[in-house]
Amino acid sequence: MNHRDHEKLLKEILPPEDMADYRKSSLEYGLAGLRRERRRRHIVRFSAVAVVLLGLSLGILFS
């Protein structure tokens, strides 16, 4: 038996019976996290642009 055989065997043996459900929910959980993170980055970018524009507007207004 080589180490890849062992890996194969461990993959069959170690996961508990409900592993398929867990794997699925883990993927969904990860994807939800990915979407949240994407939204957060959009908000950060949008806020940064808004702050710059606001600063420029105020600068022009009071100059």
Add this chain to the structure above:
Amino acid sequence: MQSTATNLLTALNRAPIVAEIPANNSAAHIATLTAGIRAGNEDAFRTFHQLYFDRLYQFLLVVARGKEDEARDALQETLLRVIRYPRKFDNEEAFWNWLKVVARNAARDAGRKRHRYLNLLQKFALHSETHFPNAPTNPSLGDLLEESLEELPADDRQLIEAKYLEGASVRELAANTGLTEKAVESLLLRLRQRIREFILKKLRAK
């Protein structure tokens, strides 16, 4: 026998999983994969999950010393950290090493939280001996797998090897052993459970 155990450790801890990645070009594939995760691409994350879920789970099961709930929590936290702090890698080995660090830290942080909570409980005179030890540096799943296989009667071991290593079908096994297909399936299930329990028990005892 010892060398196969050593090989398993290598597979779990050090060796790149080149064979699991599409054969086109693993370095290019890893670069694309990690860049995709970094860009928030869902397909890239799906591929990452498919490729690394089992490997991370096995790694964390050892880190958590066989405590499945802790390994699962740490795995979820690891996935979130991969999403939150993505990095681009050009080779698989570096990526896997980074993933191990992220996973170990996730497990350790969860352990600290749990530890603080237990300390709080102890203040209220509740007793618990549970704690999250520091992660072992050398996972020993290979040794445990070897040990558990050695515990099995020769026939059972041959059955497991024929099914999961040689890829024999249940029908073929039934024909070879003289059992019905249902009996072979049931026997395989019992053997898997037995080996799994053996490994987890030993991990928890460490």
